[in-house]
Amino acid sequence: MKKQNETVTKSRLGHYPVWFLIPLGIIFLVLYIIPTFSSLYYSTQRWTLFDSTFVGLDNFASFFNDPFLLGGLLNTFLYAFLTSGLKVVVGMLFGVLLMSNIKFRGLLRNIVFFPVLVSTIGVGLTFQELLRPQVGLLHQALSVFGIPEAGLLGDPGTAIFAIIAVDVWKGVGLATVIYLAGMASIPSDYYEAAKIDGVSSFQNFRFIVLPLLRPATNTVIILSLIGGFRSFDLIWSMTGGGPGYASDVLASLVYKQYQSGFYGLSTAGNVVMFLLILILVVPLNRFLTKREVEL
Amino acid sequence: MKLQAFKRKALLVAASSAVLGLSLSAITPAQAAPKVQITWLVNNTSTVTGPANEIIKDFMAKNKDIQVVLTMRPGGTDGDNIVKTKLATKTMDSIFTYNTGALFQALAPSKTMVNLAAEKFQSNVDTGFKNAVSVGKNIYGAPFGTVMGAGFYYNKTLFSGAGITSTPKTWPAVIEAAKALKAKYPDVAPICASFGSSFTAQIYVLADYYNVHARIPSFTANYTAGKAKFASTPVALRGFQKLAEASSFFNSDKNTMTRPGASAAMSNGTCAMYPWQTSFNATLTADAQARTGFFAFPGDSAGDYGLTTWLSDAAYIPTTTTGAKLVAAKKLVAFIASKAGTDAYVRANGYTAPFLTKDQSAAPDTVAPAVKDLAALLKSGKTYPALEFLSPVKGPNLAAIMVDLGNQRTTARDAAARYDKDVEAAAKQLGLPGW
Numbered sequence: 001m002k003k004q005n006e007t008v009t010k011s012r013l014g015h016y017p018v019w020f021l022i023p024l025g026i027i028f029l030v031l032y033i034i035p036t037f038s039s040l041y042y043s044t045q046r047w048t049l050f051d052s053t054f055v056g057l058d059n060f061a062s063f064f065n066d067p068f069l070l071g072g073l074l075n076t077f078l079y080a081f082l083t084s085g086l087k088v089v090v091g092m093l094f095g096v097l098l099m100s101n102i103k104f105r106g107l108l109r110n111i112v113f114f115p116v117l118v119s120t121i122g123v124g125l126t127f128q129e130l131l132r133p134q135v136g137l138l139h140q141a142l143s144v145f146g147i148p149e150a151g152l153l154g155d156p157g158t159a160i161f162a163i164i165a166v167d168v169w170k171g172v173g174l175a176t177v178i179y180l181a182g183m184a185s186i187p188s189d190y191y192e193a194a195k196i197d198g199v200s201s202f203q204n205f206r207f208i209v210l211p212l213l214r215p216a217t218n219t220v221i222i223l224s225l226i227g228g229f230r231s232f233d234l235i236w237s238m239t240g241g242g243p244g245y246a247s248d249v250l251a252s253l254v255y256k257q258y259q260s261g262f263y264g265l266s267t268a269g270n271v272v273m274f275l276l277i278l279i280l281v282v283p284l285n286r287f288l289t290k291r292e293v294e295l
Numbered sequence: 296m297k298l299q300a301f302k303r304k305a306l307l308v309a310a311s312s313a314v315l316g317l318s319l320s321a322i323t324p325a326q327a328a329p330k331v332q333i334t335w336l337v338n339n340t341s342t343v344t345g346p347a348n349e350i351i352k353d354f355m356a357k358n359k360d361i362q363v364v365l366t367m368r369p370g371g372t373d374g375d376n377i378v379k380t381k382l383a384t385k386t387m388d389s390i391f392t393y394n395t396g397a398l399f400q401a402l403a404p405s406k407t408m409v410n411l412a413a414e415k416f417q418s419n420v421d422t423g424f425k426n427a428v429s430v431g432k433n434i435y436g437a438p439f440g441t442v443m444g445a446g447f448y449y450n451k452t453l454f455s456g457a458g459i460t461s462t463p464k465t466w467p468a469v470i471e472a473a474k475a476l477k478a479k480y481p482d483v484a485p486i487c488a489s490f491g492s493s494f495t496a497q498i499y500v501l502a503d504y505y506n507v508h509a510r511i512p513s514f515t516a517n518y519t520a521g522k523a524k525f526a527s528t529p530v531a532l533r534g535f536q537k538l539a540e541a542s543s544f545f546n547s548d549k550n551t552m553t554r555p556g557a558s559a560a561m562s563n564g565t566c567a568m569y570p571w572q573t574s575f576n577a578t579l580t581a582d583a584q585a586r587t588g589f590f591a592f593p594g595d596s597a598g599d600y601g602l603t604t605w606l607s608d609a610a611y612i613p614t615t616t617t618g619a620k621l622v623a624a625k626k627l628v629a630f631i632a633s634k635a636g637t638d639a640y641v642r643a644n645g646y647t648a649p650f651l652t653k654d655q656s657a658a659p660d661t662v663a664p665a666v667k668d669l670a671a672l673l674k675s676g677k678t679y680p681a682l683e684f685l686s687p688v689k690g691p692n693l694a695a696i697m698v699d700l701g702n703q704r705t706t707a708r709d710a711a712a713r714y715d716k717d718v719e720a721a722a723k724q725l726g727l728p729g730w
Contacts, residue, residue, distance in 0.1 A: 134548065151550075246699075260692060261724060
């Protein structure tokens with residue numbers, strides 16, 4: 001009898017017995033599950049950190065009635081999709097370049113990846129100085145091509161795009177590394193077969209590399225999209241969501257509410273952000289992985 | 296044998312290190328009684344850290360058993376954030392300085408601060424100030440700094456060069472002056488804005504309050520009760536409209552210029568006018584101060600000309616300071632509010648305006664022109680406190696809303712409506728009745 005039970009337990013949960021999973025289960029419960037539910041709880045309270053009163057869905061109503069929410073949402077979508085798209089394209093191009101036999105390939109790979117390792121706040125503050133009107137090095141260099149006199153970060157119309165550019169500069173290294181790993185895992189049989197058939201390098205790329213890179217592409221899309229939706233550090237350190245509300249995204253709007261002392265409202269905003277990302281990314285992930293090709 | 300030899304060696308080492316230790320302790324001088332160390336959290340602008348350091352120097356000279364360490368935080372909304380978070384997580388320094396009035400109320404003082412009503416120094420403090428740092432009968436702060444007004448600092452040389460003969464006393468006169476300056480000096484910004492320090496954008500609404508009160512004395516009470524709104528009260532809406540009207544004369548780098556940047560611009564003449572509080576004069580160079588004047592934030596007609604005033608910041612003690620540190624902290628707070636404290640303050644910033652205590656430093660005979668202008672305004676009696684000292688509710692997002700308006704991305708009425716919503720949220724958060 002005992003033997004039968006043991007087999008049932010093992011096969012249901014994989015290779016490990018149940019008690020093996022309990023430590024991780026506790027960590028997951030305390031650090032992930034409980035905070036999620038406490039967030040849901042506090043989002044229905046008017047919370048002063050010292051006491052709280054129940055207000056039902058008032059916080060959510062206030063959040064959706066925020067006149068700056070629409071602009072913030074638009075900026076969030078713009079930021080997420082633009083950074084994701086650019087990282088996919090530029091990352092793949094770098095991947096192809098750094099896979100080929102060029103001189104200093106190792107050094108170039110390190111250089112491309114280096115910005116990923118640097119502190120986001122450090123990058124934000126550095127670029128804020130570089131883009132300072134009149135005195136910033138980058139501002140002076142770009143003035144040749146014609147940029148607003150107020151600076152890229154000082155002009156409400158261009159601020160978010162400047163931040164997007166810096167975000168891509170910082171994050172493309174990670175996409176590149178993922179693509180390099182993806183390309184390395186393509187069996188050379190395909191290339192040899194293609195060579196025998198006499199395909200051009202462009203056809204090689206389009207019909208062999210690209211489809212077989214789909215798992216890598218999906219990873220890059222999902223990771224950069226989620227990161228883009230959640231992005232806060234870079235925006236806050238470069239413009240603080242400014243000028244005014246011009247470069248605000250959901251995360252910085254929520255932070256501004258927290259700064260104002262509206263703790264319940266900002267928790268509600270966080271819940272909304274969580275649900276939004278969930279609703280957008282889960283179906284997308286399912287759609288993308290369905291089309292993956294098994295190597 | 297080996298073990299015995301080892302034991303002997305170990306004993307020898309132990310004995311010699313003991314002798315060494317004893318002799319070293321004989322060499323070092325007798326330790327003084329341990330000092331009580333307290334920390335003081337201040338805003339990191341030079342007009343605050345300068346006086347704070349002078350006060351600490353004088354205080355430690357008089358109290359050799361106390362050591363005060365100055366710690367700093369940013370100003371603006373980041374500063375509000377830090378102060379609120381430190382109080383909430385009970386990690387606040389031994390004493391800290393912060394605004395008075397509505398901003399003080401937002402810190403939940405009866406829960407977070409030590410009641411100083413029974414302290415001896417309170418007899419030296421002005422009653423008007425006490426009101427701004429009390430909840431009921433409990434007084435929580437001591438005055439740090441001077442009375443302030445708010446208005447326009449202007450470059451007298453540029454004004455006379457542009458043919459402006461009289462100091463503007465109405466808002467239309469300010470616009471006329473700006474136009475004349477733009478015509479005569481195309482490379483100079485007639486009015487500077489420093490949205491890089493976003494909290495400075497609020498001045499157009501906050502400094503206009505004298506003019507609002509002059510027309511509608513009942514606005515304060517109705518506003519606190521939730522009945523009067525900025526968007527629907529034409530006189531109150533003027534502050535927002537004035538920013539919109541001034542925005543066409545702003546400097547091109549308005550969104551990246553900080554408040555210290557504005558000091559530099561006013562000092563080197565690339566800025567003709569800059570509206571801000573009267574703590575600004577001390578940040579200008581001596582040469583610039585000699586040619587910079589000050590006029591109050593004007594209303595729409597000459598009869599309305601008066602000054603909106605700010606009470607100084609205050610030093611508070613959080614409830615987390617206890618025991619010997621609390622005794623030391625109370626001594627420091629008493630020192631700050633005494634004449635010795637104001638003397639140290641004047642040594643750092645120069646004399647700018649009266650303090651909020653009865654016994655205080657005397658005004659010197661020669662002062663900068665802007666200081667003279669301010670003194671004349673204060674003497675005239677045509678002054679009224681800013682709204683945040685008369686009402687416990689102030690919307691925390693006014694700065695960002697004003698920056699938006701200053702960039703002409705919205706209309707004055709929309710900005711005012713947004714601020715009304717912000718005030719409503721703040722009032723509900725405070726649990727005020729009737730909202």
